[in-house]
Amino acid sequence: MSTPVTKATDQPLLAVRDLSKHFEVGRSGGLFSSRPRLLRAVEGVSFDLHRGQTMGLVGESGCGKSTTARCIVGLQRASSGSIRLDGEELTTLSARQWLPHRRRVQMIFQDPYASLDPRQTVGSILAEPLAIHSTERPKARRLRAMALLDAVGLNPRHLNRYPHEFSGGQRQRIGIARALALEPELIICDEPVSALDVSIQAQVINLLKELQQRFNLAYLFIAHDLAVVRHICERVAVMYLGRIVEEADRDTLFTNPAHPYTRALLSAIPVPDPAAEATRNRILLPGDVPSPVDPPNGCPFHPRCMHAPEIPADACTRDRPQLLPRDTASRPDSPHHCACHLP
Amino acid sequence: MALLDVQNLSVRFDTQDGSVRAVDGVSFQLEEGETLGLVGESGSGKSVTNLALMGLVPAPPGVVQADHINFAGRDLLTLTAEELRQLRGNEISMIFQDPMTSLNPLLTVGRQLSEVLEIHQGLSRREADRLCAAGLADVGIPEPETRLAAYPHELSGGMRQRVMIAMALLCKPRVLIADEPTTALDVTIQAQILELMTDLRERHGTAIILITHDLGVVAGCADRVHVMYAGRLVETAPTAPLFSLPVHPYTRGLLASVPTLTGDPTSALSSIEGQPPDLANLPAGCAFAPRCDYAETRCRSGPMPLEAIPGESAPRTVACLLATEIAAASGGAR
Numbered sequence A: 001m002s003t004p005v006t007k008a009t010d011q012p013l014l015a016v017r018d019l020s021k022h023f024e025v026g027r028s029g030g031l032f033s034s035r036p037r038l039l040r041a042v043e044g045v046s047f048d049l050h051r052g053q054t055m056g057l058v059g060e061s062g063c064g065k066s067t068t069a070r071c072i073v074g075l076q077r078a079s080s081g082s083i084r085l086d087g088e089e090l091t092t093l094s095a096r097q098w099l100p101h102r103r104r105v106q107m108i109f110q111d112p113y114a115s116l117d118p119r120q121t122v123g124s125i126l127a128e129p130l131a132i133h134s135t136e137r138p139k140a141r142r143l144r145a146m147a148l149l150d151a152v153g154l155n156p157r158h159l160n161r162y163p164h165e166f167s168g169g170q171r172q173r174i175g176i177a178r179a180l181a182l183e184p185e186l187i188i189c190d191e192p193v194s195a196l197d198v199s200i201q202a203q204v205i206n207l208l209k210e211l212q213q214r215f216n217l218a219y220l221f222i223a224h225d226l227a228v229v230r231h232i233c234e235r236v237a238v239m240y241l242g243r244i245v246e247e248a249d250r251d252t253l254f255t256n257p258a259h260p261y262t263r264a265l266l267s268a269i270p271v272p273d274p275a276a277e278a279t280r281n282r283i284l285l286p287g288d289v290p291s292p293v294d295p296p297n298g299c300p301f302h303p304r305c306m307h308a309p310e311i312p313a314d315a316c317t318r319d320r321p322q323l324l325p326r327d328t329a330s331r332p333d334s335p336h337h338c339a340c341h342l343p
Numbered sequence B: 001m002a003l004l005d006v007q008n009l010s011v012r013f014d015t016q017d018g019s020v021r022a023v024d025g026v027s028f029q030l031e032e033g034e035t036l037g038l039v040g041e042s043g044s045g046k047s048v049t050n051l052a053l054m055g056l057v058p059a060p061p062g063v064v065q066a067d068h069i070n071f072a073g074r075d076l077l078t079l080t081a082e083e084l085r086q087l088r089g090n091e092i093s094m095i096f097q098d099p100m101t102s103l104n105p106l107l108t109v110g111r112q113l114s115e116v117l118e119i120h121q122g123l124s125r126r127e128a129d130r131l132c133a134a135g136l137a138d139v140g141i142p143e144p145e146t147r148l149a150a151y152p153h154e155l156s157g158g159m160r161q162r163v164m165i166a167m168a169l170l171c172k173p174r175v176l177i178a179d180e181p182t183t184a185l186d187v188t189i190q191a192q193i194l195e196l197m198t199d200l201r202e203r204h205g206t207a208i209i210l211i212t213h214d215l216g217v218v219a220g221c222a223d224r225v226h227v228m229y230a231g232r233l234v235e236t237a238p239t240a241p242l243f244s245l246p247v248h249p250y251t252r253g254l255l256a257s258v259p260t261l262t263g264d265p266t267s268a269l270s271s272i273e274g275q276p277p278d279l280a281n282l283p284a285g286c287a288f289a290p291r292c293d294y295a296e297t298r299c300r301s302g303p304m305p306l307e308a309i310p311g312e313s314a315p316r317t318v319a320c321l322l323a324t325e326i327a328a329a330s331g332g333a334r
């Protein structure tokens, strides 16, 4: 796994193009309105992820982050679009054709308990992927499982315990250890540290960064904690209602956000200081979260955007803004994209 | 008299590796309309403490002991299983940490929500449905009427969490135990949920136990904060002094580990050195001693009672033999 560090201009490890995922929902109302409707969970998402890089994916609850993740790891079939790993198309693979890629692409799940088999001990949860994908002997596998537990701050002696015998944050760390077991090239991390106290969270993040340096790992990092995102991600994409609405390098996104949704999001981060909390200035988003079954016309954010009335010709309610490059003359190597009519 | 008064609560799990002391002699009180923040290391006993209050610790292997757990004048330890069930989801309700394990995967969201109302308040199905849709709208779920027909797996992680919240709030409980209620929510919806909880407390005098790892949320919402380490309370204080002058070395280490929005993002995050303790094999004396920069020989023996700091006016207590010295050295007792 020790490939030399590649430049950003080389072929990306992961290339997602125009990815969409729609679900049929419906059954609402009375007997006669049972025609299924489409829920547009993910709509035209594109991005590249290079070896050794971490890309953050943030956005409103329900905006399609986990669905994007599940499509990438093959747990859900994309409705349209393309997902390439090292140039190879993944969306058309059958479950069997996926198998050899399993080892290269791992996922840390948002809901740790639901993703761990309650009838398996932690030891076998960790050793099983090793048994399938490697030739290590049982004794060696057991030692590796113990080393993995230790690395995520769990007691190696707890190998014989079942998932229900752990706390929420301990289960989350079992999920992390399992994803690391096969030394993958890409890990999709869906809220990997949300159940951890800040000290253990720091240990886990430092571990992820260290492994990244050693093995040139790539992470797609989904999280709601923006301070954590700032510490681990070089680039960040912001999603709203199934689409990427802004994408930039970390510094630009946090110091110079362009999209009104990103600005509202950054303004609402709670800080551990009671005095500052009492006097803070949040940009409150008015109105209800729109539905992915019946998304607004024009800009999906317009019903809640305080700038929409300023834009001439009702552009925000009529035309959907494209994700376009902003002026980044100062940093030509680091494109900044935003989907908004605001100049 | 406090609404909830817990005296000397202990929970252990008898396992093949020995007896795991998940909660060890925890005492606290909760007043009507108060928000108590509960923070601490992952695995330190926050969830188990609160499951014990609700009578939900699995036994065996769990063994719950306490001098008393008084709620509104009744000792919960003396109630029958049926009486406890009546209390849960009605007078005391809990938002569980793991939404997927507490929602039934085979029932629609609407069914699970309305059941609460039909059972506890005897409402008709139609009336219950209307209230449930309103409850989902309150927690920011779009098209709530449509979503009543959804199954849990059709919702995003944060939506499942909000369904749990809506369920816990439906009955306007007197005590709300919220175990990591906003971990799966973005900060704007999180703010909306916290607002909703504040509203409940102001209008109905609901007391809230808020368990969270998000110290920013604690700073913004809690009146008082309790800090747990290895099954014990190690520091209790009103919110402002806890943040301005943390005393227990664990609390200090925890606050120092918060990732910030300023500062160099590429530097390693600071954390508390060493591994969490083994609850089946706790050291004598202070459980934090093996990881503590201040530890002295006397820290490694004898009980570590939670005590007030002499001369300190804020009603705070700390379980550390060096509390007075640490407080004096870092700003003095106030």
Ligand SMILES: Nc1ncnc2c1ncn2[C@@H]1O[C@H](COP(=O)(O)OP(=O)(O)OP(=O)(O)O)[C@@H](O)[C@H]1O
Binding pocket: A164, A165, A166, A167, A168, A169, A170, A195, A196, A197, B013, B015, B020, B021, B022, B040, B041, B042, B043, B044, B045, B046, B047, B048, B049, B061, B097, B279
């Ligand atoms: N059934 C069980 N058998 C053995 N140990 C258990 C069992 N259930 C919980 N524990 C242990 O009890 C301790 C306390 O667990 P608890 O869930 O209360 O932690 P917590 O403080 O809520 O942590 P987190 O922040 O990670 O959710 C943990 O160390 C856990 O491993």
Ligand SMILES: Nc1ncnc2c1ncn2[C@@H]1O[C@H](COP(=O)(O)OP(=O)(O)OP(=O)(O)O)[C@@H](O)[C@H]1O
Binding pocket: A023, A024, A025, A039, A040, A041, A060, A061, A062, A063, A064, A065, A066, A067, A068, A110, A292, B153, B154, B155, B156, B157, B158, B159, B184, B185, B186
């Ligand atoms: N199997 C499914 N059937 C129907 N709808 C689904 C299904 N899975 C997801 N959805 C819907 O797709 C949308 C996006 O869900 P997703 O889980 O990707 O959100 P998310 O961004 O991960 O949110 P969160 O931050 O809350 O986890 C939601 O409206 C959700 O209800």
Ligand code: SF4
Binding pocket: A259, A260, A261, A299, A300, A301, A302, A303, A305, A306, A307, A308, A311, A316, A321, A339, A340, A341, A342
């Ligand atoms: S396009 Fe218009 S409505 Fe959308 S975010 Fe920009 S200003 Fe607001």
Ligand SMILES: [Mg+2]
Binding pocket: A065, A066, A067, A110, A190, B156, B157, B158
């Ligand atoms: Mg998700």
Ligand SMILES: [Mg+2]
Binding pocket: A167, A168, A169, B046, B047, B048, B097, B179
């Ligand atoms: Mg817990």
